[in-house]
Amino acid sequence: MLSVLISGDRPRSVVLGVLLMAILIGLATAPFLFPGVRSLETAARICVFVVLVASYDLMLGYTGIVSFAHTMFFGLGAYGVALAVDGMERGFVPVVLGAVLGALAAAVLAFAIALFSLRVRAIFFAMITLAVASAVAVLVSQLSGLTGGEDGMTLRIPRELTPAFKLLNEPVLGVRFNGKLLNYYLVFSVSLVLFLVMLRVVNSPFGRVLQAIRENDFRAEAIGYRVVWYRTVATCLSAVMAALAGSLYALWLRYVGPDTVLSFEIMLDILLMTVIGGMGTMYGAAVGATLFVLAQTYLQSLMGVAAVALADVPLLPALLNPDRWLLWMGVLFILSVYFFPTGIVGRLRESVRSG
Amino acid sequence: MSDAPDHRPTMAAVSFGARLDWAAPWLMVPALILLGFFAIGSMSSWLTLTVSALAMGMMIFVMASGLTLVFGLMDVINFGHGAFVSVGAFVGVSTVLALGHWAGAPSLVLNLLAVGLGVLAAMLVTGVLGWIFERVIIRPVYGAHLKQILITMGGLIVVEQVIVMIWGPDEIFFARPETLKGAITFAGAALEKYRLLAVAVGLAVFVAMRLVLRRTRIGLIVRAGVENGEMVEALGYRLGMVFVGVFIAGSALAGLGGVMWGFYQEVITAGMGEDMMVLVFIVVIIGGLGSVEGAFIGALMVGLMQNYIAFLEPKAALISNIALMTAILMWRPQGMMPVVKAK
Incomplete structure (x- = not known):
């Protein structure tokens, strides 16, 4: 049963298995295990980013395509929901409709970009996505009449998903049963389903072809697979998943803005999570996203504390300043591409094989 | 059993269009300028816009030339090229600001001296940085895109x-040196002095690059290396060394472009290189990866499109570059002047 659910892709390492179970259980019981607003926000962010990073890995790790437009697809999903909710009556219909339209738009755009760049040279794709993504980001911030510009948009989500909606009057185990909780479990369960779907995809014959293309596209073509077609489909699929993750994120935050869904920083975060967790495995996405979001939320404030505590030591406070976060992430990124190209998951699996 | 097909050679003259094919990219720039003239209608605004477009194009070309050559030579695609632009701008501008009394004096010689020193410092720092970048960052990952x-x-x-x-x-934020401020009037159009200078510098860089590539021994090796690196190495040249040299030169040029762009905008930010990278990539793709001439034409076209459209239809300017790129790629999927690889 479990084997069917995870599409026969076993963790193949006890430590990794335990880690994944811990992440799953932790996220499933987050409202009860870690009460508090901040931890619930973190848990929801982890859920969304697991899907987002997994969808990116579908391109980067499985097919060997580098894209810098993943935030654009993420943003399309988020803005899709925001615009639909803005234009229609409050309820679940506009949310679903917006998510579907956003995903559709992402697929069409991904198809167009792929058609132009993948046909010629895979390396074009990286550059063209960078150009298109930045154009879209500028467009969104300029078209303030439609998108709210830099200020973004606040969403009127269905009442059932807001804290004002009460399921039970009394808290159970110290947790209030309100719409916020429902919203969290909606995000959690949709994320889980999307993740399992992607796990199914990469372990299907289609996924195997993608891996073959990553390893040697010339050979894959020679065997008789149409490389361009497979790459294009993988790109579109990845874009759709990213858009759905964006829709979830918009629903959870009840807000969309260029900084939260479109900025280049988020693109870098995604890259880091993918590489740190391990390219070419869906579990890497789960591990990478969880660790990174946790570090981002808690380590960054720890850095600030450390900087204050070490104020007398020369140089150290300047390096530990929370503003230096991105610097350290960049260094970590370079080092991990050099020394841990297979990421945490790859390392764990290797140690099992050699041991 | 059917007869073998009759092999009668046919003599067909190469059509006029086909003979013009190689020149088509070169004709794009004048065509675009002409098109802009009819679309804008007013002589003076057209002249102002064209000069600023050419200035912008030249600056982008200076930044893009190193990137495209590095790619052609070693198949290395450097997404960090924008870092050199930023570093160049910061070093150059800081130097000029430090020479404040020279830059503030109303003397052309002192002003140019200050700017020249700034450019020199910027190119020196970015050149060294490029060398370190190549050693530390790129060397270990040759061949893995x-x-x-x-x-x-x-x-x-x-x-x-x-x-x-x-x-x-x-x-x-800062101001340009005294004598580079303001504009001169020509045929009723105000032409900013700095833009004219930028056009001149860009043109000089292009001509110098062409001369080096076409007329010198090292240029010959570089061009041969772009076409077929293995063969050049087999003939006994250490292409790795040549490549390091090209990388350093390309980084220094990016630094020069950064200083020029900084003085053009009169504001610098750490993220400017990243923003410029988008334009540089568009230019390199339009021109054809690896081609210096292609990058030159591409840069001018991007500059012209951006300036004309910003004047005619400001909202459309945001996507004009993407539209241009799409159109060019539909016409020539490899870019306008793809480098022919003998592999």
Whole structure:
């Protein structure tokens, strides 16, 4: 049963298995295990980013395509929901409709970009996505009449998903049963389903072809697979998943803005999570996203504390300043591409094989 | 059994269009300028716009030339190229600001001296930085595109953050040196002095590059290396060394472009290199990866499109570059002047 659910892709390492179970259980019981607003926000962010990073890995790790437009697809999903909710009556219909339209738009755009760049040279794709993504980001911030510009948009989500909606009057185990909780479990369960779907995809014959293309596209073509077609489909699929993750994120935050869904920083975060967790495995996405979001939320404030505590030591406070976060992430990124190209998951699996 | 097909040679003259094919990219720029003239209608605004477009195009070309050559030569795609633009701008502008009394004096000689020193400092620093970048970041990942893209992107972040660490996170506003301010009037059109200077510098860089590539021995080796590196190495040249030289020169040019762009905008930010990278990539793709001439034409076209459309239809200017790129790629999927690889 479990084997069917995870599409026969076993963790193949006890430590990794335990880690994944811990992440799953932790996220499933987050409202009860870690009460508090901040931890619930973190848990929801982890859920969304697991899907987002997994969808990116579908391109980067499985097919060997580098894209810098993943935030654009993420943003399309988020803005899709925001615009639909803005234009229609409050309820679940506009949310679903917006998510579907956003995903559709992402697929069409991904198809167009792929058609132009993948046909010629895979390396074009990286550059063209960078150009298109930045154009879209500028467009969104300029078209303030439609998108709210830099200020973004606040969403009127269905009442059932807001804290004002009460399921039970009394808290159970110290947790209030309100719409916020429902919203969290909606995000959690949709994320889980999307993740399992992607796990199914990469372990299907289609996924195997993608891996073959990553390893040697010339050979894959020679065997008789149409490389361009497979790459294009993988790109579109990845874009759709990213858009759905964006829709979830918009629903959870009840807000969309260029900084939260479109900025280049988020693109870098995604890259880091993918590489740190391990390219070419869906579990890497789960591990990478969880660790990174946790570090981002808690380590960054720890850095600030450390900087204050070490104020007398020369140089150290300047390096530990929370503003230096991105610097350290960049260094970590370079080092991990050099020394841990297979990421945490790859390392764990290797140690099992050699041991 | 059917007869073998009759092999009668046919003599067909090459059509006029086909003979013009090689020149088509070169004709794009004058055609675009002409088109702009009819679309805008007013002589003076057309002249002002064209000069600023050419200035912008030249600056982008200076930044893009190194990137495209590096790619052609070693198949290395450097996403961190924008870092050199930022570093160049910060070093150059800081130098000029430090020479404030020279830059503030109303003397052309002193002003140019200050700017020249700024440019020199910027190119020196970015050249050295390029050398380190090549050694530390790119050397270990030759031949692996995926890793190259990721690693150089990481390098870009780190360099940008170091800039933020040294110069602070805020943008720096400043004024150009005295004699480079203002404009001269020509045929009723106000032409900014600095833009004319930028056009001249860009043109000089292009001509110098062409001369080096076409007329010197090292240029010959570089061009041969772009076409077939293995063969050049088999003939006994150490292409690796040549490549390091080209990389350093390309980085220094990016630094020069950064200084020029900084003085053009009169504001610099750590993220400017990243923003410029988008334009540079568009230019390199339009021109054909690896082609210096292609990058030159592409840069001018991007500059012209952006300026004309910003004047005619400001909202459309945001996507004009993407539209241009799409159109060119539909016409020539490899870019306008793809480098022919003898492999």
